[in-house]
Amino acid sequence: MPSTLHIDEEIFQDMVRFYGETFNLPPLSAKIYSYLIFDFERKGICFDDFIQIFSASKSSVSANLNLLLNAELIRDFNTINGRKRLFMINDNYINIRFSAIINKMKQELLILDNLQKFRGCANETDVNRFLIYRQLLNKNIETIEETLDKI
Incomplete structure (x- = not known):
């Protein structure tokens, strides 16, 4: 080549x-x-x-x-x-790519919240797993947003 x-x-x-x-x-x-x-x-x-x-x-x-x-x-x-x-x-692609990832995670949070409300689960293990997963998504959103602000 x-x-x-x-x-x-x-x-x-x-x-x-x-x-x-x-x-x-x-x-x-x-x-x-x-x-x-x-x-x-x-x-x-x-x-x-x-x-x-x-x-x-x-x-x-x-x-x-x-x-x-x-x-x-x-x-x-x-x-x-x-x-x-x-x-x-495209030097701006990092912002474009990670903004799209943030939006997907926020969409998933809304869907999970609606599903949780609909299900009305009382099983403590399932509720804890849901909360842990929700925290993970929120933490990742926060971390990515902070990083993008620095870039």
Whole structure:
């Protein structure tokens, strides 16, 4: 794979596997995303470079870039004097990803509360397990929110 960036092939392969599984990405999307992580200076990589680097068709690269853009994993931009569209990691993705996780946990808390009210369980063991799980969700929400405020 010819490269415009200095990459470590082993780390790259680990990242492709990890991000492919984590974000449920097709192989080329996982490769593009992982490759962009190595753009430490955030200069951006152009469309034509991806075609050359991954020996992929224009339509495949285009479809996978659009998938990553729609998922907000990457962003695109143009330089003032340049005609080419450049792609880079979306630095704001951490906030987007963890805000979505917080929302899911809050939704789960509402569902659990409604289920608990509906069930009206008097079994002490079940009530304690519910409370422990509820505390875990609340603690994780709080921890993530505090961390996002620091970032």
